[in-house]
Amino acid sequence: FLQTTIPPQSRIWWCPTADLSVLPLHAAGPYRKGQRNLSNLFISSYTPTLTALIRARRHAPLNSNSQGKRLVTIGQAKNAGETELLSVGAELDIIGQRVDAFATFTCIDGEQSCISRVVEELGKNEWVHLACHGLPNRTHPFESAFALQDGRFTIQRIIGCDLKNPEFAYLSACHATVGDKESPDEVIHLASAMQFVGFRSVIGTMWAVDDGETNKITSTFYKYMVDE
Structure with missing residues (x-):
């Protein structure tokens, strides 16, 4: 589903709940020869809540090249x-x-x-x-x-x-x-x-x-x- 709706190498955000919160969702995949795992397709990040994600994205993105x-x-x-x-x-x-x-x-x-x-x-x-x-x-x-x-x-x-x-x-x-x-x-x-x-x-x-x-x-x- 993700491959058909999201461009490759896009960043995706996970907001897991319950038992999913302890699983490495970013590492999901078939792990079979010739097939790609999630980490080969997308860049995964996690957020504890949607509110935290919205608040963080309101700010300007990090710029590591900025002096000072x-x-x-x-x-x-x-x-x-x-x-x-x-x-x-x-x-x-x-x-x-x-x-x-x-x-x-x-x-x-x-x-x-x-x-x-x-x-x-x-x-x-x-x-x-x-x-x-x-x-x-x-x-x-x-x-x-x-x-x-x-x-x-x-x-x-x-x-x-x-x-x-x-x-x-x-x-x-x-x-x-x-x-x-x-x-x-x-x-x-x-x-x-x-x-x-x-x-x-x-x-x-x-x-x-x-x-x-x-x-x-x-x-x-x-x-x-x-x-x-």
């Missing part, structure tokens, strides 16, 4: 009780190299990555890249959090932030789009919290992410972001 963009990268590799993320430092270095020509770049890492500093930087920068552990709480979703140096930066705290001009957030953290197990229609997770406070475009993960692969994904993404 402000980007903050936030890294936290070590947390008590969590596996150390060995690639965080290299990931932040890659971003700095990619965006240096067109963005004002701030990097906070390790002991600097405390909650109060992160809130401060979110208020100053249009773009943010978070590289840390994502800690979903499917029973109490407002307690889902990013693991920072001095504790958990929870959804409850995130949605209380007053940001000036948020545009783009890249969440390099596991389970950034995992919501409430009992109420999947409510779509409460880390990525939707960033959208709620105003970020028009958010990249997040549905499952665990291999620490070693994040550098490859990050490098490729920002290469095309800058080139475009």
Whole structure:
């Protein structure tokens, strides 16, 4: 049906509900030799609600070539009780190299990555890249959090932030789009919290992410972001 009504390589928006909200709809396909999967035909994006999509599209589109963009990268590799993320430092270095020509770049890492500093930087920068552990709480979703140096930066705290001009957030953290197990229609997770406070475009993960692969994904993404 989509192939007959929508031009190839168009962007399509998914607004899944109930059990569909935990499925990778963008990866649907026959996976047979000679046949194309959905990802070969269209560019998929997700929205937690139609209201969020309408609000985001009222603004001018992101222009990565514009001078004067402000980007903050936030890294936290070590947390008590969590596996150390060995690639965080290299990931932040890659971003700095990619965006240096067109963005004002701030990097906070390790002991600097405390909650109060992160809130401060979110208020100053249009773009943010978070590289840390994502800690979903499917029973109490407002307690889902990013693991920072001095504790958990929870959804409850995130949605209380007053940001000036948020545009783009890249969440390099596991389970950034995992919501409430009992109420999947409510779509409460880390990525939707960033959208709620105003970020028009958010990249997040549905499952665990291999620490070693994040550098490859990050490098490729920002290469095309800058080139475009």
